[in-house]
Amino acid sequence: MIQRLHRSDLGNSLRTLMENDPAFRPVAYFSMEVGLKESIPTYSGGLGVLAGDILKSAADLGVPMAGVTLLYRKGYFVQEFNNDDWQQQKPVVWDPTKELTLLPNRIKITIEGREIQVGVWVYEIIGSTGYPLPVYFLDTDFEPNDPADRQLCWYLYGGDNRYRLCQEFILGVGGLRMLRALGYMNIDTFHLNEGHAGFLTLELMREQGYYDPERIREQVVFTTHTPVPAGHDYFEFGLIDKVFPPDALDTIRRMMPNMPGVSMTELGLRYSRYINGVAKKHAEVSNDMFKMETVDWITNGVHPTTWVSSGMRKLYNKHIPGWEQDPGRLVQALTIPKSEIWAAHQASKLRLLARIVETNGVQLDPDVLTLGFARRAATYKRADLLFADIERFKKVAGGKKVQFVFAGKAHPHDDGGKTLLQKIRRKAKEFENEIPIVFIDNYNMEIASLLTQGVDVWLNTPMRPREASGTSGMKCAMNGIMNFSILDGWWIEGWIEDVTGWSIGPEPTETKADAHYDESLDAVDLYDKLENKIIPTYYKNHDKWVDMMRHTIALDASFFNTHRVVKEYAAKAYSIDFRGM
Numbered sequence: 001m002i003q004r005l006h007r008s009d010l011g012n013s014l015r016t017l018m019e020n021d022p023a024f025r026p027v028a029y030f031s032m033e034v035g036l037k038e039s040i041p042t043y044s045g046g047l048g049v050l051a052g053d054i055l056k057s058a059a060d061l062g063v064p065m066a067g068v069t070l071l072y073r074k075g076y077f078v079q080e081f082n083n084d085d086w087q088q089q090k091p092v093v094w095d096p097t098k099e100l101t102l103l104p105n106r107i108k109i110t111i112e113g114r115e116i117q118v119g120v121w122v123y124e125i126i127g128s129t130g131y132p133l134p135v136y137f138l139d140t141d142f143e144p145n146d147p148a149d150r151q152l153c154w155y156l157y158g159g160d161n162r163y164r165l166c167q168e169f170i171l172g173v174g175g176l177r178m179l180r181a182l183g184y185m186n187i188d189t190f191h192l193n194e195g196h197a198g199f200l201t202l203e204l205m206r207e208q209g210y211y212d213p214e215r216i217r218e219q220v221v222f223t224t225h226t227p228v229p230a231g232h233d234y235f236e237f238g239l240i241d242k243v244f245p246p247d248a249l250d251t252i253r254r255m256m257p258n259m260p261g262v263s264m265t266e267l268g269l270r271y272s273r274y275i276n277g278v279a280k281k282h283a284e285v286s287n288d289m290f291k292m293e294t295v296d297w298i299t300n301g302v303h304p305t306t307w308v309s310s311g312m313r314k315l316y317n318k319h320i321p322g323w324e325q326d327p328g329r330l331v332q333a334l335t336i337p338k339s340e341i342w343a344a345h346q347a348s349k350l351r352l353l354a355r356i357v358e359t360n361g362v363q364l365d366p367d368v369l370t371l372g373f374a375r376r377a378a379t380y381k382r383a384d385l386l387f388a389d390i391e392r393f394k395k396v397a398g399g400k401k402v403q404f405v406f407a408g409k410a411h412p413h414d415d416g417g418k419t420l421l422q423k424i425r426r427k428a429k430e431f432e433n434e435i436p437i438v439f440i441d442n443y444n445m446e447i448a449s450l451l452t453q454g455v456d457v458w459l460n461t462p463m464r465p466r467e468a469s470g471t472s473g474m475k476c477a478m479n480g481i482m483n484f485s486i487l488d489g490w491w492i493e494g495w496i497e498d499v500t501g502w503s504i505g506p507e508p509t510e511t512k513a514d515a516h517y518d519e520s521l522d523a524v525d526l527y528d529k530l531e532n533k534i535i536p537t538y539y540k541n542h543d544k545w546v547d548m549m550r551h552t553i554a555l556d557a558s559f560f561n562t563h564r565v566v567k568e569y570a571a572k573a574y575s576i577d578f579r580g581m
């Protein structure tokens, strides 16, 4: 049978061909961690989940890019606690062959004088309109590599500085070499999600064959995520000398002259054509910290259909058709009947409470105001701010007026974070009969979903201005859940008092990374607002409460989503057009 093709069909089939050809993908997105779903445990927290959400939105919108990361066969870790409420780390058991496809391609890189073979696995994200977006996971666990080299990609944030340097060399240099082996010959933009992949600039220089930093700069885009000076990866040349092959060593010494070592952030800042922070405030703080004026901001978001509950999704589909492809339409959320919002919300709350019965053996009350707090247990996040004044806390929340759900992992080497977790778990036991507090073990994407769909209010209490953006509160907004948070990161942009939630503490005026303000005011304000605004509204003004939920969707979910983020990157950082625009 002869098929006749119309002009438009021809256009479409040509488009499909091009879309599947790596030679037509102009953007490569590099991230040390990528969190796509629970069963691929190659992420530790916000950075990885954001990367996953961005790649998913890019697929939904048909943005021609590919992701590059490492395959961690031992994942991050599974969290358990001993009898002393001290965090224990258990290895994650997962089987990459169940989730990813191993490709035949191999490339070689040299580390410490040994030639190491790097292989690659692929996960293909299929966007909502069928557009495929590949994410490549590099791996060294192959014959004939040395046993020690085979473990180089086993642990995420696991080993010492040398291990870390090897991983970043594999990600940057190996990642680019692998993309070429896979047929990516026309990349105009290498997007560094945080500085970890910055060594790809060395490989770009090597490919070029002569030293021209300006030519490198034209191809790189850098997103910084860390407003804390000590949070940036740093490697001394003494170590780099031992790890890198001679050509890469010459290049990096030339690129970073008169330095005792390499700060990956500094490398990103110097060799990128566009630099951004992940919220307006974060960009201000970064400009101050780096003594620059050119750090722009693209405020983070979350992937709509990953984080919305099934009930809310049905509601939005019914009342706001097309919102999945264009979440900006959620601005129409005020037209959704309040009773439907509430019913969908309570269903998610019941799902969370059912899970808590299973995991903790505790029965929480679906009609009691429930506050959630879940994040990395870093000390600056102050998970224990709630307990700053125990008497006040009991007076405000006692008598089972409020119940709390906590979750979060501390980094394996962070004893401060582990002490925080221990404190929360001990308080939970202490207040058992007055204020129900539960701690759900092993915070991950699945627990994050349950929590950000099922609590009534999301609490966030970081020390300012250390929260670059934060994204868990945006997941809540996607489900019409209000934030109650320190004015930092994204919340400065998303906050309208008594409309989308409540602030904690004074309005920020400081723009310096090391600025100080009177942090004791935060706890006072937290108790005051809980007592005088949040509890009364929840129990006595249901109408206003649900109206706030609708405003949260209309004002925050419509904006703090990765579809908007990806469009901003495409316009400001990549300068490309794509199918979804």
Ligand SMILES: *Cc1c(COP(=O)(O)O)cnc(C)c1O
Pocket: 044, 045, 046, 047, 049, 374, 375, 376, 443, 444, 445, 448, 449, 469, 470, 471, 472, 473, 475
């Ligand atoms: C969304 C998410 C985070 C990031 O949340 P923050 O608001 O930045 O603390 C961390 N971990 C997991 C598992 C998540 O899903």
